[in-house]
Amino acid sequence: xxxxxxxxxxxxxxxxxxxxxxxxxxxxxxxxxxxxxxxxxxxxxxxxxxxxxxxxxxxxxxxxxxxxxxxxxxxxxxxxxxxxxxxxxxxxxxxxxxxxxxxxxxxxxxxxxxxxxxxxxxxxxxxxxxxxxxxxxxxxxxxxxxxxxxxxxxxxxxxxxxxxxxxxxxxxxxxxxxxxxxxxxxxxxxxxxxxxxxxxxxxxxxxxxxxxxxxxxxxxxxxxxxxxxxxxxxxxxxxxxxxxxxxxxxxxxxxxxxxxxxxxxxxxxxxxxxxxxxxxxxxxxxxxxxxxxxxxxxxxxxxxxxxxxxxxxxxxxxxxxxxxxxxxxxxxxxxxxxxxxxxxxxxxxxxxxxxxxxxxxxxxxxxxxxxxxxxxxxxxxxxxxxxxxxxxxxxxxxxxxxxxxxxxxxxxxxxxxxxxxxxxxxxxxxxxxxxxxxxxxxxxxxxxxxxxxxxxxxxxxxxxxxxxxxxxxxxxxxxxxxxxxxxxxxxxxxxxxxxxxxxxxxxxxxxxxxxxxxxxxxxxxxxxxxxxxxxxxxxxxxxxxxxxxxxxxxxxxxxxxxxxxxxxxxxxxxxxxxxxxx
Numbered sequence: 001x002x003x004x005x006x007x008x009x010x011x012x013x014x015x016x017x018x019x020x021x022x023x024x025x026x027x028x029x030x031x032x033x034x035x036x037x038x039x040x041x042x043x044x045x046x047x048x049x050x051x052x053x054x055x056x057x058x059x060x061x062x063x064x065x066x067x068x069x070x071x072x073x074x075x076x077x078x079x080x081x082x083x084x085x086x087x088x089x090x091x092x093x094x095x096x097x098x099x100x101x102x103x104x105x106x107x108x109x110x111x112x113x114x115x116x117x118x119x120x121x122x123x124x125x126x127x128x129x130x131x132x133x134x135x136x137x138x139x140x141x142x143x144x145x146x147x148x149x150x151x152x153x154x155x156x157x158x159x160x161x162x163x164x165x166x167x168x169x170x171x172x173x174x175x176x177x178x179x180x181x182x183x184x185x186x187x188x189x190x191x192x193x194x195x196x197x198x199x200x201x202x203x204x205x206x207x208x209x210x211x212x213x214x215x216x217x218x219x220x221x222x223x224x225x226x227x228x229x230x231x232x233x234x235x236x237x238x239x240x241x242x243x244x245x246x247x248x249x250x251x252x253x254x255x256x257x258x259x260x261x262x263x264x265x266x267x268x269x270x271x272x273x274x275x276x277x278x279x280x281x282x283x284x285x286x287x288x289x290x291x292x293x294x295x296x297x298x299x300x301x302x303x304x305x306x307x308x309x310x311x312x313x314x315x316x317x318x319x320x321x322x323x324x325x326x327x328x329x330x331x332x333x334x335x336x337x338x339x340x341x342x343x344x345x346x347x348x349x350x351x352x353x354x355x356x357x358x359x360x361x362x363x364x365x366x367x368x369x370x371x372x373x374x375x376x377x378x379x380x381x382x383x384x385x386x387x388x389x390x391x392x393x394x395x396x397x398x399x400x401x402x403x404x405x406x407x408x409x410x411x412x413x414x415x416x417x418x419x420x421x422x423x424x425x426x427x428x429x430x431x432x433x434x435x436x437x438x439x440x441x442x443x444x445x446x447x448x449x450x451x452x453x454x455x456x457x458x459x460x461x462x463x464x465x466x467x468x469x470x471x472x473x474x475x476x477x478x479x480x481x482x483x484x485x486x487x488x489x490x491x492x493x494x495x496x497x498x499x500x501x502x503x504x505x506x507x508x509x510x511x512x513x514x515x516x517x518x519x520x521x522x523x524x525x526x527x528x529x530x531x532x533x534x535x536x537x538x539x540x541x542x543x544x545x546x547x548x549x550x551x552x553x554x555x556x557x558x559x560x561x562x563x564x565x566x567x568x569x570x571x572x573x574x575x576x577x578x579x580x581x582x
Contacts, residue, residue: 032065052197079212089371093412235263253299426514504542511535
């Protein structure tokens with residue numbers, strides 16, 4: 001009965017192949033169109049964006065939509081345009097997916113301070129990661145276009161391992177000779193890593209470059225380890241670059257706090273009281289710290305938060321010693337100082353309870369891409385979920401032999417085949433997408449603002465934003481309707497316009513725009529998009545918490561995420577995982 005219902009659902013939703021015609025059919029064209037809008041908004045040429053990443057010829061092919069870049073190059077281009085990969089879902093062929101899995105395994109080991117296994121995996125990556133099979137070669141160039149980006153990833157990971165070892169030597173009070181030789185190795189690694197994509201760094205101002213947050217991070221690290229000593233003006237350059245609005249909000253949260261901490265740490269170590277106007281300097285640094293904390297709060301992130309609170313405490317102490325007799329508002333000053341102490345204590349107690357280091361010792365979070373999935377696995381799992389036999393799935397798309405090879409991960413299917421198979425499985429043909437399928441970057445910005453306004457109960461602004469979004473995105477695409485309808489239902493419920501029963505009914509209907517609800521409870525592997533999971537999670541609000549349906553939903557979420565935890569890939573979905581109630 002379930003199989004028959006599922007097939008009926010597919011036959012009733014045959015609009016999917018038509019939906020893909022709304023957008024450019026070619027992935028290369030879609031990408032070119034998307035980044036073209038971003039480039040024009042920032043008044044940048046493709047040559048400026050791709051400088052150091054690939055050849056001018058490759059940049060031209062990408063700009064014209066004649067070549068779709070591989071994952072590493074695509075991410076690098078997007079990041080230089082200020083777009084992070086955190087809220088994207090990305091579908092990769094099994095070869096690129098294997099490369100991503102290897103990178104993710106290294107990131108996971110470093111994050112959990114398993115440096116011995118991290119270095120072992122990194123050695124394997126160095127030996128196998130640059131093989132011809134795993135690199136996308138340019139037709140006319142001798143070197144793989146992703147080679148320098150893979151090398152930069154390798155060096156960045158090795159730098160983190162060496163920095164960890166350096167701290168261990170320092171804490172163990174070992175011989176200074178070993179300590180200095182390790183620092184010199186780190187300097188050499190940083191120089192090479194930076195030169196791969198920013199060869200002329202020292203000859204220009206940062207404002208003359210187009211940089212990603214990963215590149216800005218390497219610049220910060222290189223400055224900290226600079227043999228001639230750190231330069232506060234370089235840290236201020238980085239801060240000015242970030243403040244110029246060249247990166248999105250989440251990207252800003254990842255790098256701005258670190259830049260502030262590095263500047264403050266350097267100036268305090270240099271003894272700020274020796275400055276010509278120490279009080280002005282302290283107020284300036286406090287302003288930077290406050291701004292960094294606000295950015296973290298607004299983005300729901302905690303990178304370098306403990307360090308910033310500790311830094312503010314030290315700055316408050318210095319300020320009190322310098323001007324204890326003539327503080328403008330002693331009551332306000334002591335209130336802020338006490339508040340900062342309390343925040344820091346709460347943070348330390350939470351970290352201690354869960355055995356988490358209070359200091360941010362690595363920067364793996366810059367490299368973690370969210371929502372990465374293997375195309376081959378998604379087709380296999382989703383077709384089994386829906387109960388669709390091979391002949392029915394590949395009819396009018398490809399041969400049964402090709403479908404078998406796709407499911408066994410022995411071929412990377414052509415994009416047209418992926419789009420048509422995905423359409424039959426209730427998925428968008430977009431292989432890199434946010435919650436909305438659109439070539440217009442401003443739609444993503446509007447969705448972020450909509451969530452902010454709804455959290456603040458600013459209903460009039462929310463209604464206006466929803467209407468703007470509907471005008472910007474093609475609403476005949478099912479996943480777009482799903483995302484917008486889910487927001488509308490949440491807003492109606494928050495405003496008390498619908499009761500729990502109507503809320504549940506509408507949310508389920510919204511889920512079933514792309515997938516039958518019953519499939520969520522089937523045994524075996526399951527694949528649901530983030531938006532589909534959000535619909536089900538929202539449905540939980542309308543359920544009796546003691547009901548069998550509620551328990552079954554929670555068990556199904558447990559099953560989905562336990563597989564991810566067992567594979568040590570939770571960072572790939574941690575935002576979604578935190579969203580699902582445990």
